[in-house]
Amino acid sequence: MKKLFLLVCIFFCICSEAQQKAIDSLSLEFHKASADTTKAEILAKIGIAAYYVDFKKARYFNDSLINFSKGRSKKYEALGYRMQGTLQLIDGNYEGSEDSYQTSLDIFRDIDDKDYQGALLSNLATLYARQNQIAKADSLYLEAVDLLKSIGNKKQIVNCYVNLGINALNANNLELATEYFVNTLQVAEETENTHYQFYAHNQLGAVYLKRQLYDKAKKSLLSALTLGKELDDQTGLASTYNSLGALSDELGKHDESLKYFLQSRQSAEAVNDKDQLPKAYINMGRQYEILGDNTKAVESFEKAIEITTSVNDSSKVVTANLNLAGLLLKQNNIKKADNNLKEAERFMPSIPDSDYFKQYQKISQEYARLGRNDEAYTYLLKYSTTVDSLYTKNDIDKVAEIETKYQTEKKEKENLLLRTEKAEQELATADANRQKWLFAIGLLGAIIALGVFAFYYRKNKKQKEVIESLQKELHHRVKNNLSIIDTFIEVAKEEFSEERFVNKLQELQNRIDSINTVHLQLYQSDDITNVNVKKYIDTLCQNVQDSFDRPNVRINKNLNDDISLNPSHSFPLGLIVNEFLTNSFKYAFDDKEGNISITVIQKQSDILLSLSDDGKGLPKNFDIDSLESFGVRIMKLLTEQLEGSFDLKSDDGVTLQVQFPK
Numbered sequence: 001m002k003k004l005f006l007l008v009c010i011f012f013c014i015c016s017e018a019q020q021k022a023i024d025s026l027s028l029e030f031h032k033a034s035a036d037t038t039k040a041e042i043l044a045k046i047g048i049a050a051y052y053v054d055f056k057k058a059r060y061f062n063d064s065l066i067n068f069s070k071g072r073s074k075k076y077e078a079l080g081y082r083m084q085g086t087l088q089l090i091d092g093n094y095e096g097s098e099d100s101y102q103t104s105l106d107i108f109r110d111i112d113d114k115d116y117q118g119a120l121l122s123n124l125a126t127l128y129a130r131q132n133q134i135a136k137a138d139s140l141y142l143e144a145v146d147l148l149k150s151i152g153n154k155k156q157i158v159n160c161y162v163n164l165g166i167n168a169l170n171a172n173n174l175e176l177a178t179e180y181f182v183n184t185l186q187v188a189e190e191t192e193n194t195h196y197q198f199y200a201h202n203q204l205g206a207v208y209l210k211r212q213l214y215d216k217a218k219k220s221l222l223s224a225l226t227l228g229k230e231l232d233d234q235t236g237l238a239s240t241y242n243s244l245g246a247l248s249d250e251l252g253k254h255d256e257s258l259k260y261f262l263q264s265r266q267s268a269e270a271v272n273d274k275d276q277l278p279k280a281y282i283n284m285g286r287q288y289e290i291l292g293d294n295t296k297a298v299e300s301f302e303k304a305i306e307i308t309t310s311v312n313d314s315s316k317v318v319t320a321n322l323n324l325a326g327l328l329l330k331q332n333n334i335k336k337a338d339n340n341l342k343e344a345e346r347f348m349p350s351i352p353d354s355d356y357f358k359q360y361q362k363i364s365q366e367y368a369r370l371g372r373n374d375e376a377y378t379y380l381l382k383y384s385t386t387v388d389s390l391y392t393k394n395d396i397d398k399v400a401e402i403e404t405k406y407q408t409e410k411k412e413k414e415n416l417l418l419r420t421e422k423a424e425q426e427l428a429t430a431d432a433n434r435q436k437w438l439f440a441i442g443l444l445g446a447i448i449a450l451g452v453f454a455f456y457y458r459k460n461k462k463q464k465e466v467i468e469s470l471q472k473e474l475h476h477r478v479k480n481n482l483s484i485i486d487t488f489i490e491v492a493k494e495e496f497s498e499e500r501f502v503n504k505l506q507e508l509q510n511r512i513d514s515i516n517t518v519h520l521q522l523y524q525s526d527d528i529t530n531v532n533v534k535k536y537i538d539t540l541c542q543n544v545q546d547s548f549d550r551p552n553v554r555i556n557k558n559l560n561d562d563i564s565l566n567p568s569h570s571f572p573l574g575l576i577v578n579e580f581l582t583n584s585f586k587y588a589f590d591d592k593e594g595n596i597s598i599t600v601i602q603k604q605s606d607i608l609l610s611l612s613d614d615g616k617g618l619p620k621n622f623d624i625d626s627l628e629s630f631g632v633r634i635m636k637l638l639t640e641q642l643e644g645s646f647d648l649k650s651d652d653g654v655t656l657q658v659q660f661p662k
Contacts, residue, residue, distance in 0.1 A: 040069045040076035048083075059087055078107035082120060089127060097127055118148040118156050126163065134167050141167075158187040158196050165203060177207050198227035198236055206243050209250070217247050238267035238276035245283055258287040278304040278316045282323060289327055297327055305343075317347040322359035329366035485512060503586075506547055510578050515571060530564040533573070533600050540574055541598070544581040553589055555581070558599040563607070565662070572638040573609065579631040580611045580656055588615025588654065602662065609658040618650035 043065040066080035085100035105120035121144035129137035141160045148157045165180035181203045188196035205221035208214075221244050228237040245260035265280035267273075285300035301324035308316040321344035328337035341363070360383035367376035534557075541555050565573065577598065584596050599610040632648070635656070639646040644660025 037073050037076075040065065040073045043068060044076055044079050044083075058083070062087065074107050074111050075113065078104045078111075078113075078116065081107070082116075082123065085123060085127075089130070094127060094131055098124065101127065114147055114151045115153055115156075118144045118151075118153060121147065122156065122160055122163070125160075129163065129167060134171060138164060138167055154187050154191045155193075158184055158191065158193065161187065162196070162199065169203070169207060174207055174211050178204065178211070181207060194227060194231060195233075198224055198231060198233060201227060202236060202240055202243070205240070205247075209243060209247055212250075214247060214251065217243070221247065234267040234270040235273050235276065238264045238271075238273055238280065241267060242276065242279055242283065245287075249283075249287065254287050254290050258284065258291065261287060274307060274311045274313070278307045278313065278320065281307070282316070282320050285320075285323055285327075294327060294331060298324065301327065314347040314349045318344045318349070319355050319359070321347075322356065322363065326359055326362040326366060329363060329370065332370065334370065334372075507582055510544055510547055510582060511575060515574070530566055531570040532561070533563040533565060533570075534559040534561045536570060536574060537577055537598060537600065540577050541581065544578065544585065547582075548585045550585055550589075552591075552593040553585060554595050556595060556597045558597070558601075560601060563600060563602055565607070569607075569642060569660070569662070572641050573607075576609065576635050576638050576656075576658060577611065579635050583631045584613040584615060584654070588613045588617075590616070603659075605662055606659055607662050609660075610655070611657075612653060612655040614653040617653050618648075 043061060046061045062080055062083045066077055066084065069075075069077035069080060081100045081104035085097045085104065088094075088097035088100060101120055101124050105117060105124070108116040108120060121140050125137040125140035125144065127137075128134075128140065141164050145157055145160050148154075148160070161180050161184040165177050165184060168174075168177035168180055181200050185197060185200035185204065188194075188200055201220045201224035205217050205224055208217035208220060221240055224240045225237070225244070228240055241260045241264035245257045245264060248254070248257035248260060261280050261283040265277065265284065268277035268280055281300045281304035285297045285304065288294070288297035288300060301320050304320035305317065305324065308320060321340040325337040325340040325344065328334075328340065360379050364376045364379035364383060367373070367379060537557065537559055541557065545553075545555065581596060584594075588594060588596075594613060594615050596613045597611070599608075601608050635658075636646055639658050639660070642658070642660035644658050647657040649655045
């Protein structure tokens with residue numbers, strides 16, 4: 001869409017003289033024409049040509065079109081009101097624009113022109129979206145889609161799906177956004193519209209990336225890359241390269257990520273795209289920082305600040321300054337970091353960006369490392385407040401969505417009641433024929449019963465969807481609170497110099513991470529009641545490995561992708577795995593190479609968890625019942641919670657088998 005706007009601007013600058021000549025030529029044609037319909041058509045063309053030259057002229061010619069067409073051509077009168085609505089929208093006159101669009105829509109309904117009815121519904125939806133009335137806008141877009149499907153107008157359908165997808169993405173409804181962009185792609189492929197195919201693949205890649213569906217994200221983005229190169233759409237390619245860089249960053253491929261962000265910058269520079277260009281510089285800076293090239297990281301962040309400040313893009317100004325401040329604190333350049341933080345505060349928008357709280361967390365940790373605990377605490381509070389603000393906004397959006405559904409159901413119920421009353425009156429007038437009267441009453445009763453059944457079925461279904469949505473929100477909030485606790489512990493670790501205290505706090509963080517991972521899966525999954533064991537244990541293993549600098553210790557996993565457990569089983573299972581891995585990394589191998597094995601299989605109605613290492617094992621003649629290890633006690637208690645069996649052996653290492661009913 002941004003490219004389209006840019007092309008319009010270029011077209012406007014280059015062709016204004018040609019459009020003026022077209023206006024002059026059409027004016028001569030108007031005076032020569034004799035038929036009213038022909039004159040109205042010419043006036044409409046003059047108004048469109050004037051639109052690219054001078055809005056004032058466009059309004060004059062469009063008013064002339066409306067006045068001339070009244071009583072002569074309803075179609076061109078309606079087209080005049082449509083253009084009037086667009087010009088009012090440009091002026092910010094939303095109320096006038098709504099009246100003009102509605103007048104145009106009423107006329108097209110009167111003459112039964114469904115193509116223009118669909119276009120006007122889409123215009124009204126865009127108007128409401130501009131005013132942030134998203135539920136109303138989406139309702140009109142969907143009404144337009146249904147109407148346009150009935151006449152096979154796929155060109156306008158794809159435009160509606162694009163706008164629906166953007167609205168869903170802005171509301172962070174990623175599943176719905178996926179559905180709309182998939183629909184966009186399908187219709188674009190049917191109509192062989194390469195531009196919309198490129199756009200759909202681009203958006204799908206970004207949505208799949210947010211949903212952590214990395215294989216799907218890569219497939220969509222590579223398809224977008226191929227189409228973008230064919231179209232030579234540098235603005236779109238800048239976005240594609242940016243998403244590919246973000247994907248590589250998520251996968252830990254930072255050299256590849258930097259390469260993509262450099263290509264994003266190159267494409268954005270080719271068309272002087274002031275939206276994508278600072279994004280590229282910010283992301284380049286992050287990768288340079290990860291790769292240890294702090295000089296280039298600082299240069300990239302400063303370039304992003306320069307560009308975003310010049311165009312007053314407050315969100316990116318804040319992001320770039322926070323990133324630079326975090327890096328400067330890491331380099332102990334406190335004075336300059338403080339200046340960047342003040343600059344970020346100066347541009348801070350009223351609605352927080354999801355990227356800010358990550359930077360606040362980083363800044364808090366760097367201040368804690370420097371021993372400036374007051375500043376560390378301040379930015380930890382900003383981190384917490386920003387997160388809460390984001391979720392409060394989501395709650396408000398959810399309440400608005402539920403309220404819209406409630407009002408729709410209420411209206412349907414009132415309409416059903418009115419229809420029922422009308423039917424009863426008609427039946428009362430047909431009293432002369434008793435047999436028909438009884439038959440009609442029976443039929444009416446069946447319809448009402450069916451209607452009541454359908455009403456409660458829909459109501460229960462919607463209530464279930466709301467409950468599931470709230471449950472996912474609950475999991476997200478718990479995950480967020482655990483992350484805040486984790487951050488507090490991270491700050492606390494900086495207070496201790498003794499390794500044994502730091503290690504104990506790190507073990508506590510790992511236990512919190514094992515719980516946090518369950519809530520993360522439940523929030524991101526379509527199934528909010530079960531956790532995938534393979535994905536869960538993969539994450540736990542990575543967390544523990546990251547906590548110990550032991551590249552000589554390998555973890556071998558034999559995990560079935562089909563096994564899922566509910567949270568009451570997932571929490572104890574994860575904590576058992578976490579304790580075993582932690583003990584093995586700490587005590588089993590000293591500084592030698594070693595292997596840890598994890599197996600999870602399902603045996604009929606039981607789950608068998610097997611953990612082992614090939615380290616030095618437990619002391620000889622140990623007694624499991626008298627063993628006082630804190631980790632072993634935890635694992636035994638967790639096994640009891642699972643109502644399972646606990647078998648710990650020491651033979652060429654340590655082996656633990658836990659079997660519990662699924």
